[in-house]
Amino acid sequence: MFASPRRSKLLVSAMTAVALLGSAACSSSDAATDAATDAGYNLTAEQNRITTDTVDEIAAKVPQAIRDRGTLIVTGSAGTAPPLRFYADDDTTIIGSETDFAYLIGDVLDLDIELTAADWAQNFVRVDSGEADVFISNVTVTEERKEKYDFATYRLDSVAVEVKKDSGITFEGSEDIAGLTIGVGSGTNQEALLVAWNEQNIAAGLEPAEILYYQNAVDYFLALGSGRIDAYVGPNPTSAFHVLQAGESEIAGTFSGAGDELQGEIAVLTKKDNGLIEAINEALNHVIDNGTYAEVLERWGISTEAVESSRINPPGLPTTA
The missing domain is CATH 3.40.190.10 (Periplasmic binding protein-like II)
Structure with a gap:
């Protein structure tokens, strides 16, 4: 699915610090572009x-x-x-x-x-x-x-767990996703890792995570900002870029996209x-x-x-x- 002009403009707005995530759609596309350009x-x-x-x-x-x-x-x-x-x-x-x-x-x-x-x-x-x-x-x-x-x-291949700023959520291992509502891209290796961790946690008697799927970055930006999800697991570059530009979220932890035993x-x-x-x-x-x-x-x-x-x-x- 190709991004619509509206979705693309939302994306540019959401990457900047000129507005909160929840009101990113109201930002000027020109102002957003200028802000991102000023940031390099x-x-x-x-x-x-x-x-x-x-x-x-x-x-x-x-x-x-x-x-x-x-x-x-x-x-x-x-x-x-x-x-x-x-x-x-x-x-x-x-x-x-x-x-x-x-x-x-x-x-x-x-x-x-x-x-x-x-x-x-x-x-x-x-x-x-x-x-x-x-x-x-x-x-x-x-x-x-x-x-x-x-x-x-x-x-x-570095993967990040992105959370809303000051949420108190940290990530050091698979058990830390227990009980959270987490967004991820469907069909990605991040999904495969997240599902495997969730199954391990359930087998160990921990509370399961709820996994929601997002195909576009702007959708998870808004879901995280509104509290619909507690965290998003995705490529570290995308999360790092979003954290820098929006200022409303932070990285709770990073890990190899190939799991614990291998650097992806x-x-x-x-x-x-x-x-x-x-x-x-x-x-x-x-x-x-x-x-x-x-x-x-x-x-x-x-x-x-x-x-x-x-x-x-x-x-x-x-x-x-």
Whole structure:
């Protein structure tokens, strides 16, 4: 589902400190954009993106059909998760750190980038069908996904528990979700972890959590601000960005998106054995080495999620029964 203009304007308003969450829809879109820009974020369609050089020997590893076409078709979530992937102030242009990484990859591979957006599950379908070449949108490496897809990592997967400021809620382990009403995105690895924790707690005799589902960031912003949910479990960059901009919530705790035993990683996803992953992996390592990768992370305030190098198909979130 694509974000409507109204929803996009609500999202920009909700990210700023010019209004409380509950009245974010009443804020001026222009004022919200100005405030976010003053805080160091460019929310306009004119992104002045960080660029890098083409590397012919890496570009030569791209499958011939894609080289002949001259474009890399990138799918991702439908634009409601700042600073990762969201709509600019024109309600049309997709911006954010995930799109910046896509453009850097395109630079190295000498390919134009064609950005598309879809609901989370539909992004996998688009890669399966060949409608899109890659899925770049905070995708966690999991063992189950590795059965069908190849991955080239580019960011740590850190998940946050976001709560209303001064709620008194803290998060140190799975037992801390007992009895809470918690929001999460459907079909995400955050949901899988939350469900597993809830089942563990119930088995241990603790009070179950109530899990509510939100597909758009603006919806959880408003639910958290109104008290409909006690907490939201989602990507740390999105929660950190929201906390900074809105000033009405805080991070109660962070953890690996792959659970207690493994540091999760975010990766570019391609169809398995389609010949593209090696070129993408080398492109990512090139931008890590030349510093443009770090510039993108710094630009969006997510430098703590940097990886030392891109890896192909590392250990992922374990498959559960």
